[in-house]
Amino acid sequence: MDIGELVLLITKALDEKPGNITADTTSDQVANWDSLGHIQILRMLDEQFDDVTMKSPALASSTSIKEIHSHLTEAGL
Amino acid sequence: MGFSIKDIDFVLGEERIDLSKYGTDFDRLVNATGIPAVYRSSKSAIDLAEKSARKVLDRNRVKIDALVMVTQSPNDFLPANSCTLHDRLKLPASVLTFDYNQGCSGFVQSLFVLHHLLSTFNHILIVCADVYRSKLRPGDRSTEAVFSDGSAAILLSSEPRLEIMSARHFTQGDRRSLLYQSVKSNENDGYLYMAGREIWIFTKKYVVPQLLEVINDVGTNQVKNIFIHQASKVVVEGIAQQMPRSELVRQNYQEVGNTVSSSVPILMKDYLNDLYSGINILSGFGVGLTSSTIALRPINNR
Numbered sequence: 216m217d218i219g220e221l222v223l224l225i226t227k228a229l230d231e232k233p234g235n236i237t238a239d240t241t242s243d244q245v246a247n248w249d250s251l252g253h254i255q256i257l258r259m260l261d262e263q264f265d266d267v268t269m270k271s272p273a274l275a276s277s278t279s280i281k282e283i284h285s286h287l288t289e290a291g292l
Numbered sequence: 293m294g295f296s297i298k299d300i301d302f303v304l305g306e307e308r309i310d311l312s313k314y315g316t317d318f319d320r321l322v323n324a325t326g327i328p329a330v331y332r333s334s335k336s337a338i339d340l341a342e343k344s345a346r347k348v349l350d351r352n353r354v355k356i357d358a359l360v361m362v363t364q365s366p367n368d369f370l371p372a373n374s375c376t377l378h379d380r381l382k383l384p385a386s387v388l389t390f391d392y393n394q395g396c397s398g399f400v401q402s403l404f405v406l407h408h409l410l411s412t413f414n415h416i417l418i419v420c421a422d423v424y425r426s427k428l429r430p431g432d433r434s435t436e437a438v439f440s441d442g443s444a445a446i447l448l449s450s451e452p453r454l455e456i457m458s459a460r461h462f463t464q465g466d467r468r469s470l471l472y473q474s475v476k477s478n479e480n481d482g483y484l485y486m487a488g489r490e491i492w493i494f495t496k497k498y499v500v501p502q503l504l505e506v507i508n509d510v511g512t513n514q515v516k517n518i519f520i521h522q523a524s525k526v527v528v529e530g531i532a533q534q535m536p537r538s539e540l541v542r543q544n545y546q547e548v549g550n551t552v553s554s555s556v557p558i559l560m561k562d563y564l565n566d567l568y569s570g571i572n573i574l575s576g577f578g579v580g581l582t583s584s585t586i587a588l589r590p591i592n593n594r
Contacts (some may be wrong), residue, residue: 230320230323247320249433249434250433250434250486250487250489251321251324251325251433251437251488251526252324252487253432253488253489254324254488254489254526255324255487255491255526257493258526258530259491261496266496268493268496269496269497272493272497274491275489275492276489276490286293
């Protein structure tokens with residue numbers, strides 16, 4: 216998937232303002248991207264991509280947009 | 293092996309904490325956890341256990357044969373907390389006492405173990421009690437926003453009205469560090485550590501299939517209620533979405549938060565009569581990592 220689409224999805228999952236999250240964002244740069252925020256991201260990814268966290272459990276420990284994008288690409292998305 | 297769950301009662305920590313104190317992102321926090329307030333106690337797990345046990349014992353004047361305390365919030369390393377509770381409750385010396393060291397799966401596991409003892413005993417009192425809030429690192433929102441202190445007391449009797457129709461257990465000891473508190477104060481400064489995102493994956497990968505196996509054993513149409521550990525909204529909703537009849541998944545995390553070992557019995561309290569008119573699924577999961585799911589069937593419902 217296009218990394219820009221992923222940025223939009225994660226912005227929505229974290230309830231952030233548009234523009235606050237970019238392709239270069241890491242979790243430690245966003246207050247809302249804590250453990251609870253990450254579960255919101257995982258839920259959203261599962262809803263969008265048919266339980267992708269079961270195919271790619273490394274998504275649970277991802278700490279950046281690029282890392283998540285890489286795992287989704289490896290999962291064939 | 294027939295038995296009955298005669299009574300359940302509970303207490304929560306005496307201080308209600310409105311989570312709006314965490315500031316402007318309160319709405320987002322509650323949206324994730326579904327828990328607008330939690331309960332904290334300044335007292336010990338034994339104090340809460342005594343209160344919940346007295347509520348049950350005051351209503352049921354029976355001779356207790358065994359007292360089992362389910363807790364991971366011990367007052368002392370030794371003796372067993374059940375011995376201290378035995379003294380507080382002034383129970384007879386003939387009572388068998390022991391502790392059961394598990395968290396959110398503790399009630400379901402102890403019920404599975406103890407129902408076998410009811411071939412020997414007439415009445416067993418299980419008292420679940422935890423004060424996790426004293427273990428939390430200040431400012432750790434992922435734990436501070438979900439855990440409540442509380443205790444639930446459950447009176448079992450040998451009257452043969454229920455049986456365990458199906459049971460599944462799962463332990464993943466190599467992942468114990470995902471929800472962990474060391475006795476050594478230099479590890480995580482002595483605070484509880486919870487890897488919430490990995491545990492969320494655990495519930496999807498292992499707890500959901502376990503529930504589906506048990507439900508499949510008993511037949512979906514026979515199930516009256518599904519009582520699962522009330523971890524938080526994301527967990528309860530995530531599991532419910534995977535169930536064949538999600539409307540049967542009962543919820544009360546909104547009112548009491550995550551009360552650890554007391555979670556399932558507190559949830560069951562308002563449905564005690566339902567236990568004797570259909571099949572009920574009980575599932576506890578978490579620290580260990582462990583997960584146990586059982587199906588209770590009324591004996592007249594074969």
